[in-house]
Amino acid sequence: MKAFHIEIVTPDGVEYDGEVESLLVRTDDGDVEILAGHTDLLASVGVGRARITVDGKKRFASVNGGFLSVKDGKVRLCAITFEFADQIDLKRAEEAKAKAEAAIKAANDDRDERVAKAKLARAASRIKVASMK
Amino acid sequence: MAGASMNDIKSRIKSVTGTMQITKAMELVATSKLRRAREKIESSRPFHQIIGEAIGGISVSGEDLVWTKKSEAKHPLYIVIAGDRGLAGGYNANIFRLTQMLTAGKEAKILPLGKKSLDHYSHRNADILSKKFGYVSEISVGDALDIAEMACAGFENGEFDAVFVVYTRFASMITQTPVYEQLLPLESELTESGSIEPVYCGNPEEILNRIIPQYVGGVLYSTVCESLASESAARRTAMNAANKNASEIIDTLVLKYNRARQAVITQEITEIVSGSEAL
Numbered sequence: 001m002k003a004f005h006i007e008i009v010t011p012d013g014v015e016y017d018g019e020v021e022s023l024l025v026r027t028d029d030g031d032v033e034i035l036a037g038h039t040d041l042l043a044s045v046g047v048g049r050a051r052i053t054v055d056g057k058k059r060f061a062s063v064n065g066g067f068l069s070v071k072d073g074k075v076r077l078c079a080i081t082f083e084f085a086d087q088i089d090l091k092r093a094e095e096a097k098a099k100a101e102a103a104i105k106a107a108n109d110d111r112d113e114r115v116a117k118a119k120l121a122r123a124a125s126r127i128k129v130a131s132m133k
Numbered sequence: 134m135a136g137a138s139m140n141d142i143k144s145r146i147k148s149v150t151g152t153m154q155i156t157k158a159m160e161l162v163a164t165s166k167l168r169r170a171r172e173k174i175e176s177s178r179p180f181h182q183i184i185g186e187a188i189g190g191i192s193v194s195g196e197d198l199v200w201t202k203k204s205e206a207k208h209p210l211y212i213v214i215a216g217d218r219g220l221a222g223g224y225n226a227n228i229f230r231l232t233q234m235l236t237a238g239k240e241a242k243i244l245p246l247g248k249k250s251l252d253h254y255s256h257r258n259a260d261i262l263s264k265k266f267g268y269v270s271e272i273s274v275g276d277a278l279d280i281a282e283m284a285c286a287g288f289e290n291g292e293f294d295a296v297f298v299v300y301t302r303f304a305s306m307i308t309q310t311p312v313y314e315q316l317l318p319l320e321s322e323l324t325e326s327g328s329i330e331p332v333y334c335g336n337p338e339e340i341l342n343r344i345i346p347q348y349v350g351g352v353l354y355s356t357v358c359e360s361l362a363s364e365s366a367a368r369r370t371a372m373n374a375a376n377k378n379a380s381e382i383i384d385t386l387v388l389k390y391n392r393a394r395q396a397v398i399t400q401e402i403t404e405i406v407s408g409s410e411a412l
């Protein structure tokens with residue numbers, strides 16, 4: 001398959017900068033897969049897994065927030081966090097999940113609950129992706 | 134008489150040496166903090182640049198989006214990033230000077246980040262949006278997103294008509310420049326030639342409403358990183374100068390002390406000699 005260049009950046013650094021054959025991202029409106037020569041696109045990214053294919057090999061990652069932009073052939077995924085499966089600290093994610101579950105039960109107002117639910121979703125996504133090495 | 138002045142000089146040498154020890158320690162701390170802060174800049178700069186490029190050309194033809202609406206910035210919000218501590222040369226003062234120039238003649242709201250910034254504007258009874266962010270060194274990506282959400286909400290409901298961030302750009306180890314950047318409204322390039330409108334996954338307005346707070350948060354976080362590095366660098370330079378001054382002062386004081394000591398000895402010898410001659 002034809003390869004194309006993508007950049008994946010987070011505030012903590014460049015997570016990926018190179019050629020891929022495909023990029024699959026869970027956007028807020030469902031999965032979107034980008035192949036070479038994709039038309040211009042803009043989508044907001046939610047919490048979930050992403051997948052890149054390099055030399056026929058699939059690599060999974062957990063993404064949280066940000067957006068996906070394709071402009072003039074430049075593909076960029078600007079995320080708040082982006083971790084490849086092998087970078088995920090499973091133990092930490094499980095602890096975060098337990099903490100978030102407790103926080104949902106203890107939440108006093110809507111905002112607390114919303115924050116805790118978002119945390120839970122992130123932890124769950126990490127745990128799920130960690131098993132997809 | 135001479136003995137008293139010798140003691141004076143001695144105690145001054147002691148005090149300057151004490152000060153120098155402190156400034157030396159501060160320089161070392163600033164240097165090690167600077168190293169970490171520079172690593173952070175290195176990693177956040179690409180995000181700042183790429184996110185700017187990606188958002189820069191956003192256009193929704195025919196629609197007047199709240200995010201791109203041109204404004205005169207009559208009652209803007211200024212997010213002012215200064216340090217948590219002083220003794221960093223002109224670092225804090227430069228930021229406040231720039232902000233004052235920018236806000237002159239406007240009904241500006243201020244969102245101070247950092248203890249010095251908070252103190253400065255509380256003291257002057259400025260119109261402060263939130264006092265929650267007293268420690269700039271502890272601002273995380275999550276905090277930056279919270280701030281961005283607050284700024285975007287205020288912008289959307291018309292509380293302010295523009296959002297700027299005032300921070301110090303880390304140009305190099307010796308140069309840090311206070312600068313400002315417009316966060317909202319987005320400076321879109323809606324030219325007649327028109328960039329081709331991208332395909333939106335879903336309702337364009339909804340997407341932008343979700344993306345823009347994250348964009349603002351991302352840019353804000355990287356400006357915080359720049360500011361932190363600039364603060365450490367400014368402090369390092371200031372402390373380096375303080376060290377040099379201190380060692381210069383000590384040198385002249387030691388010279389003075391030795392002269393005074395010699396004068397005392399000479400006087401004593403003269404006294405002894407003249408005493409023995411008198412016998």
